[in-house]
Amino acid sequence: MRTLLIAASASLVTPCVLAAEPAVDAVEQLRAMLPSQSHAMMDVEYHFANLWFAARESNWPLATFYLNETRSHVAWTVRLRPVRKLASGQDLELKPLVESFEHGGIDAVRATLEHKDGKAFERAYRDTLTLCYACHVAAEKPFLKPEVPHDPAARLIRMKPSS
């Protein structure tokens, strides 16, 4: 009886121990497949550049779409890597930077789109670029200085309203 109990408990424990290792490997494998922060930021550039042209054409629904995409892709960037290592060895928490970007930048631009105010939009857009840059500087990438785009990043999306 005792032997049986030992055998039974061993068979209960062993599969758990064996299953734990492949699970850790699987997490590592999935982590290795995630895009880099720089890759996600290229999406941010795409959406934010298009936003400028959609709003300049007074295409408010399209501008709102690009603003929402900008916001969600910046948030995704931070989920990919919430803490960056600085050259000094210190950690840089991206969350507070993203919060000031969202409140000072995204929310301000959204208000101008809701009011269909082109002039106020241009000001809020430029202010948001300053917040983009503030995060790049904090992340020790001062050479990544975004400016008002010359051309839309999209090549086949119509910026003018359809009707």
Ligand code: HEC
């Ligand atoms: C919360 C911080 C943060 C905010 C806000 C932010 N960025 Fe970034 N961005 C980064 C970091 C960090 C990198 C560098 C990623 C890397 O190379 O690892 C980066 C890189 C970039 C790059 C270079 C991508 C490449 O590799 O070619 C572009 C373009 C960019 N950001 C655009 C923007 C724009 C436009 C905004 C604002 C609408 C913005 N970013 C807002 C943190 C931020």
